[in-house]
Amino acid sequence: MPRLLVIAAIAASYFAFAILLNSVGTVILQSINTFDISKPEAATLEGYKDLTIAFVSFLVASFVPRLGYKVAMLAALLLVTAACLITPVVSEFVAIKALFACIGAGFALIKVSVYAMVGLLSSDTRSHSSLLNTIEGIFMVGVLSGYWIFSAFVDPLNPGSPVWMNVYYWLAALLAINVLLVCVAPVPSADEKVREQSAIAAFTGMLKLAYQPLVIIFVVSIFLYVLIEQGIGSWLPTFNNEVLHLPVDISVQITSLFALSIAVGRLAAGQVLRFINWFPFLLGCAVLMGGLIIITLPMAEGHQATGITQLSDAPLAAFILPMIGLLMAPLYPILNSVMLSALDSHKQAAMTGLIVVFSALGGTTGSVITGYLFEHMGGQHAFYMQLVPVVGIIAAIFLFRQVSQKDQTASAV
Incomplete structure (x- = not known):
């Protein structure tokens, strides 16, 4: 039961970040319609997401085992939850940029933690491959779900309306549930050798x-x-x-x-x-x-x-x-x-x-x-x-x- 609870926590977190990360195409289109910006400017959202992932992964990957996987995951989830609540309130393109920077930073912490914990939760190569494929499969379900979730908040009669940004309130609620799940899950710690590197x-x-x-x-x-x-x-x-x-x-x-x-x-x-x-x-x-x-x-x-x-x-x-x-x-x-x-x-x-x-x-x-x-x-x-x-x-x-x-x-x- 404790192992299943940990798997549920990391899979749910991966699912939520899949929705947010892969919403960039939808958000690019809606940002062009809502904020009347150019396509090259809208394309910078990818940079705010991906460059932050690269920078944070490169910078903090070696610190995460010493910090603790539970702390790293909670920090990522709380950061993005706050960004999701603020974005529709500000309702400006600069808030969208900041949101994707937070998503990138959070995902870097989540991915480092998840990949490390899959190894700790697996007894052999076969179980490792099975668990990782299951989690990656859930990630793809999140990607698919994201397109339909975001499209449900788009007003087809007025595509430029900022009402689509209300989706972030719902996503903040989903992230808050993940916070509770991670809090109660017995997340394992890294091996001593890894913590000392x-x-x-x-x-x-x-x-x-x-x-x-x-x-x-x-x-x-x-x-x-x-x-x-x-x-x-x-x-x-x-x-x-x-x-x-x-x-x-x-x-x-x-x-x-x-x-x-x-x-x-x-x-x-x-x-x-x-x-x-x-x-x-x-x-x-x-x-x-x-x-x-x-x-x-x-x-x-x-x-x-x-x-x-x-x-x-x-x-x-x-x-x-x-x-x-x-x-x-x-x-x-x-x-x-x-x-x-x-x-x-x-x-x-x-x-x-x-x-x-x-x-x-x-x-x-x-x-x-x-x-x-x-x-x-x-x-x-x-x-x-x-x-x-x-x-x-x-x-x-x-x-x-x-x-x-x-x-x-x-x-x-």
């Missing part, structure tokens, strides 16, 4: 790791992947609204297909990889990603909305484009798995830190670049430009395989 040792270990050729290729591929994922995910609601001319509420709802396709793609990939090697599978996914973009975007040209009032009225392109998530989904976890399994266990913590940092940087870069292109070249051209990082990923997959094989051969000798 100095921040300087963790920092220097990460820097030494980053100089290896295999790691450099890996972090570049991770950077490019997240650049595409956030570039599409953050701007898909705006694409649906401005290019396909769908109502705001339907634009947000249909974007949930992107998150759903990623969830389904990752579950399916886990089964497929039991029978085929990771290299041809990832290469095929990356090539098909480019093909889907090339095929789908021309279908959106010249589309005019005529009486679209429900999801079933949306054009075919609105349903096909989010399916790119099926092809993207396996790239991130498989690359992480191949990289981490190639390292000694004592180096995996430093590698996790690099993954978090470069994922955050890729997310910010993707959103800002897509927002700039959206503003100056239009939505279709902005999405066509996603082909550039797709080609980069294909090249990185080839190099990653070549260098990893060389490293394995050298280790065998």
